Amino acid sequence: MLDRLAERLPQIVVAPSFLLILVFVYGFIIWTGYVSFTKSKMLPVYKLDGLRQYTRLFSMDRWDVAYSNLFVFASLFIIVAIIIGCLLAVLLDQHIRAEGALRTIYLYPMAISFIVTGTAWKWMLNPSLGLEAYFQSLGWESFSFNWIVDKDMSIYVVVIAAVWQASGFVMALFLSALRSVDQEIIKAAYLDGASNTRIYMGIILPSMRPVFLSAFVILSHLAIKSFDLVVALTGGGPGYASTLPANFMYEMTFRRNQIGIGAASAMMMLATVAAIMIPYLYSELRGKKNG
Amino acid sequence: MANRDRLPGTDGKGRYIGRFLIYLTLAVFAIWYLAPLYVVVSTSFKDLAEIRGGALLSLPHEFNVSAWHKAWSQACIGVECTGLKPYFINSISMSVPAVLISTFLGSITGYALTKYRFRGANIIFSLMLFGCFIPFQVVILPMAQTLGMLGIANTVNGLILVHVVYGLGFTTLFFRNYYVSIPDDLVKAATIDGAGFFRIYWRIMLPLSPPIIVVTIIWQFTQIWNDFLFGASFTTGGAQPLTVALNNLINTTTGVKHYNIDMAAALIAAAPTLFVYIVAGRYFVRGLTAGSVKG
Amino acid sequence: MATLTINNAGKKYGSVEVLNDISMELNDGELVVLLGSSGCGKSTLLNMIAGLESISSGDIRIDGEIVNDIHPKNRDIAMVFQSYALYPNMTVAKNISFGLEMRGVEKEKRDELVNSVAKMLQIDHLLNRKPAQLSGGQRQRVAMGRALVRRPKIFLFDEPLSNLDAKLRVEMRHEIKKLHTSLKATMVYVTHDQIEAMTLADRIAILKGGVVQQFATPAEIYSRPANMFVAGFVGSPSMNFLPVTVAQQGNEIGVHLAVQYQGKSENQFVPMRNNDKLSQLLGREVILGIRPEMITQLENAEKDLATLHCDVEVVEPTGADTLCIIKLAGKDSIARVSPIHACAPGESMGFALDISRACLFDPVTEELIS
Ligand SMILES: Nc1ncnc2c1ncn2[C@@H]1O[C@H](COP(=O)(O)OP(=O)(O)OP(=O)(O)O)[C@@H](O)[C@H]1O
Numbered sequence: 030m031l032d033r034l035a036e037r038l039p040q041i042v043v044a045p046s047f048l049l050i051l052v053f054v055y056g057f058i059i060w061t062g063y064v065s066f067t068k069s070k071m072l073p074v075y076k077l078d079g080l081r082q083y084t085r086l087f088s089m090d091r092w093d094v095a096y097s098n099l100f101v102f103a104s105l106f107i108i109v110a111i112i113i114g115c116l117l118a119v120l121l122d123q124h125i126r127a128e129g130a131l132r133t134i135y136l137y138p139m140a141i142s143f144i145v146t147g148t149a150w151k152w153m154l155n156p157s158l159g160l161e162a163y164f165q166s167l168g169w170e171s172f173s174f175n176w177i178v179d180k181d182m183s184i185y186v187v188v189i190a191a192v193w194q195a196s197g198f199v200m201a202l203f204l205s206a207l208r209s210v211d212q213e214i215i216k217a218a219y220l221d222g223a224s225n226t227r228i229y230m231g232i233i234l235p236s237m238r239p240v241f242l243s244a245f246v247i248l249s250h251l252a253i254k255s256f257d258l259v260v261a262l263t264g265g266g267p268g269y270a271s272t273l274p275a276n277f278m279y280e281m282t283f284r285r286n287q288i289g290i291g292a293a294s295a296m297m298m299l300a301t302v303a304a305i306m307i308p309y310l311y312s313e314l315r316g317k318k319n320g
Numbered sequence: 321m322a323n324r325d326r327l328p329g330t331d332g333k334g335r336y337i338g339r340f341l342i343y344l345t346l347a348v349f350a351i352w353y354l355a356p357l358y359v360v361v362s363t364s365f366k367d368l369a370e371i372r373g374g375a376l377l378s379l380p381h382e383f384n385v386s387a388w389h390k391a392w393s394q395a396c397i398g399v400e401c402t403g404l405k406p407y408f409i410n411s412i413s414m415s416v417p418a419v420l421i422s423t424f425l426g427s428i429t430g431y432a433l434t435k436y437r438f439r440g441a442n443i444i445f446s447l448m449l450f451g452c453f454i455p456f457q458v459v460i461l462p463m464a465q466t467l468g469m470l471g472i473a474n475t476v477n478g479l480i481l482v483h484v485v486y487g488l489g490f491t492t493l494f495f496r497n498y499y500v501s502i503p504d505d506l507v508k509a510a511t512i513d514g515a516g517f518f519r520i521y522w523r524i525m526l527p528l529s530p531p532i533i534v535v536t537i538i539w540q541f542t543q544i545w546n547d548f549l550f551g552a553s554f555t556t557g558g559a560q561p562l563t564v565a566l567n568n569l570i571n572t573t574t575g576v577k578h579y580n581i582d583m584a585a586a587l588i589a590a591a592p593t594l595f596v597y598i599v600a601g602r603y604f605v606r607g608l609t610a611g612s613v614k615g
Numbered sequence: 616m617a618t619l620t621i622n623n624a625g626k627k628y629g630s631v632e633v634l635n636d637i638s639m640e641l642n643d644g645e646l647v648v649l650l651g652s653s654g655c656g657k658s659t660l661l662n663m664i665a666g667l668e669s670i671s672s673g674d675i676r677i678d679g680e681i682v683n684d685i686h687p688k689n690r691d692i693a694m695v696f697q698s699y700a701l702y703p704n705m706t707v708a709k710n711i712s713f714g715l716e717m718r719g720v721e722k723e724k725r726d727e728l729v730n731s732v733a734k735m736l737q738i739d740h741l742l743n744r745k746p747a748q749l750s751g752g753q754r755q756r757v758a759m760g761r762a763l764v765r766r767p768k769i770f771l772f773d774e775p776l777s778n779l780d781a782k783l784r785v786e787m788r789h790e791i792k793k794l795h796t797s798l799k800a801t802m803v804y805v806t807h808d809q810i811e812a813m814t815l816a817d818r819i820a821i822l823k824g825g826v827v828q829q830f831a832t833p834a835e836i837y838s839r840p841a842n843m844f845v846a847g848f849v850g851s852p853s854m855n856f857l858p859v860t861v862a863q864q865g866n867e868i869g870v871h872l873a874v875q876y877q878g879k880s881e882n883q884f885v886p887m888r889n890n891d892k893l894s895q896l897l898g899r900e901v902i903l904g905i906r907p908e909m910i911t912q913l914e915n916a917e918k919d920l921a922t923l924h925c926d927v928e929v930v931e932p933t934g935a936d937t938l939c940i941i942k943l944a945g946k947d948s949i950a951r952v953s954p955i956h957a958c959a960p961g962e963s964m965g966f967a968l969d970i971s972r973a974c975l976f977d978p979v980t981e982e983l984i985s
Pocket residue numbers: 628631633651652653654655656657658659660807
């Protein structure tokens with residue numbers, strides 16, 4: 030009898046955590062999905078209303094801007110962060126004297142909140158007292174960098190700050206992968222007479238495909254969730270020129286009492302994430318089983 | 321690690337120019353990463369007149385710590401002019417329990433999932449793992465309702481619950497990946513020796529876990545301390561965590577802008593996680609890479 | 616001291632059948648070796664005896680009592696793992712006493728027991744070290760100590776020596792044998808090393824694909840292997856298998872062996888004794904199983920052995936003996952001769968065949984024809 034109970038202990042112990050996740054993640058997703066098909070405004074109502082919230086959502090210019098911003102932001106952010114991170118990792122791998130210190134410097138932004146990052150960059154880039162004013166006061170009258178208040182350019186400011194924050198992380202990821210590449214292969218390539226550049230471009234980087242994939246997935250996940258950075262840096266402005274879907278959702282749900290549209294936009298975000306994450310997680314779990 | 325430098329590389333002058341370019345690039349990037357920190361720190365020690373003078377990149381004429389004082393205990397956030405202090409305390413009393421609870425739950429769940437592969441363990445793990453990667457926007461609405469129903473809306477306790485729940489996936493992932501590398505035979509041997517589930521956990525698994533406990537605690541602390549979305553969605557006024565208060569402070573539009581106070585406030589908000597990063601950077605990096613290379 | 620009975624035990628993982636209808640009975644104080652190649656289910660069976668894996672069908676009894684549903688800790692068994700599974704966070708003394716502590720033995724009593732076991736295994740000077748600070752052989756001893764200290768009814772060993780180097784393995788083998796002799800405990804010992812099995816076992820159970828092929832004493836397994844798998848698995852170098860036809864020449868029954876002699880193929884008749892049984896096989900194709908030491912040099916061999924002359928293709932000196940590879944019945948076969956008598960490769964020499972100790976197998980079922 031007691032033995033029976035003891036046998037069930039692992040399940041009993043896992044149960045609370047699993048139930049929490051089941052309710053608070055999957056239950057809530059279903060709830061949000063349901064609400065997105067209702068007329069909910071300030072308070073949730075539970076009478077189904079078809080796809081109306083989605084039609085409304087897609088007809089809003091604000092959502093259009095937010096969703097296309099997401100693609101501009103995400104693709105630039107991911108590409109630039111991977112290029113910079115990769116470059117820094119390769120350079121740091123050249124027996125650099127102050128490697129430890131440099132690594133610390135490159136990575137520290139990752140420890141900071143996006144709100145702080147946004148505050149810092151907002152201050153540096155504000156046209157009246159920031160870098161622009163500084164360079165002009167030094168006599169470089171024509172210097173102009175007012176992207177943060179330019180409605181066509183403000184989303185790129187978000188990209189700059191996000192790259193600043195996350196590229197060090199990509200560097201760390203790549204550096205640890207570089208360090209675990211089989212040294213014998215590299216020695217063999219040297220003996221074959223390949224140059225340093227050739228070895229990196231032809232052998233090492235291609236062998237790091239999985240790391241590129243991880244970096245891509247993590248960064249795109251960060252990009253889709255990006256919310257705080259926009260809040261602190263541009264406030265979504267000027268106007269709503271630099272909003273991202275996450276900001277849109279927050280605005281609709283908490284400021285404008287449009288719970289239905291908020292829910293619909295959240296579901297769109299979930300669909301976007303799922304399109305990237307599910308194949309990735311699936312292959313990761315599969316690979317583990319076979320490996 | 322490698323003795324690649326002993327292998328024949330490029331020769332002579334080309335080599336020196338190459339080395340120089342490498343160091344130059346690295347230095348330029350170092351400046352880029354450090355510039356915002358430098359500007360923020362130096363601004364926080366300047367007085368308003370000096371800031372208006374526009375010399376963004378110059379050092380302060382004299383070190384003036386009054387902005388720090390004000391940010392800590394006098395600055396107005398909304399209508400309350402209490403400084404950041406109460407919010408700092410909020411953040412502490414939110415993060416510490418949330419970190420400890422989620423770490424503990426993750427560790428015992430990870431242990432049960434790896435060392436007792438009961439039917440469905442893999443599915444449970446996959447579901448928990450995917451839970452880490454949802455955009456939280458999709459749970460905010462029902463969470464707000466639930467917190468209200470539980471009577472912990474707009475409280476630090478409510479935020480603790482939220483952070484425990486949504487941190488569980490990651491902490492379980494960390495511990496699972498760590499425990500997978502501990503041989504099953506250890507658990508079998510202990511079972512034969514007569515130890516049960518909890519005794520094996522307590523006497524054998526936990527004593528082997530300090531490295532991953534440190535990694536998890538640092539990861540969770542950074543995540544929870546830096547969170548803004550949950551804080552902004554579920555709290556207002558006196559229950560806000562530090563990040564939310566900081567954002568309110570900075571985006572207050574009434575009155576004169578005190579940039580020095582803003583910057584000091586930002587530094588106060590960043591200080592704990594930066595401190596952890598500098599003290600335990602090695603574990604911090606390990607957490608980042610562990611969180612990214614999954615399975 | 617205990618008996619262990621396994622009745623028709625089976626194990627399935629989902630639809631995969633790993634063990635099938637295993638039955639064996641261990642007498643009190645017997646050391647039985649489970650021998651088989653990798654993946655044949657040895658560890659699974661051992662884990663089932665220990666209670667670490669459930670039993671899908673059949674039952675396992677200790678001292679006549681069914682233990683299928685009894686928790687490992689209540690079965691009074693101890694197990695030594697291939698990886699030793701020492702608790703890395705505990706000292707050697709703690710490792711050894713952990714099981715006692717879990718059973719509520721008092722501190723003084725524990726220390727006393729640990730000390731006596733440590734002395735017996737000559738690890739008393741290591742008691743305060745952590746496992747990471749021990750050599751492979753020392754870890755092995757600690758793992759043994761952990762099992763011994765509880766004086767369990769049954770000891771289970773899962774390839775306990777396979778992580779040691781060759782020399783240490785031989786030493787530890789002797790120690791385990793000594794231990795068994797002095798403790799007179801019932802032991803189940805898993806290995807895939809046939810020498811270990813032959814030297815240690817009272818009886819050997821040979822497993823293949825989850826089925827027991829033969830359960831018998833080492834001597835019987837060596838001389839009367841139940842089938843060709845067992846015959847090939849035990850003994851090094853392996854038994855030679857020669858496809859032959861039983862024939863009659865004059866009033867003798869025997870087999871024709873094709874041999875290569877001075878570059879030409881010749882057919883030699885080798886008469887066999889045991890005429891009455893053999894006569895039933897007349898004209899049938901059989902597999903003649905003959906161990907290398909049954910083919911030896913003509914010199915100082917017993918008088919009444921069959922003889923044959925053939926070319927030696929390869930010569931492999933192993934020290935005590937020299938192995939000669941010759942063609943018999945179209946197969947490369949190994950003969951074991953004394954180094955003084957071995958010829959050079961390419962030359963031919965005479966061999967004596969101790970065919971009375973050879974075995975005959977059915978070519979279809981591969982079973983022994985008695
Ligand atoms: N959990 C499991 N699920 C499915 N099949 C399993 C499981 N555990 C073991 N097996 C299979 O059962 C068979 C027997 O495994 P077992 O570990 O008993 O082999 P073994 O004889 O001890 O081999 P070795 O000498 O390599 O230790 C193997 O084919 C293995 O693949």
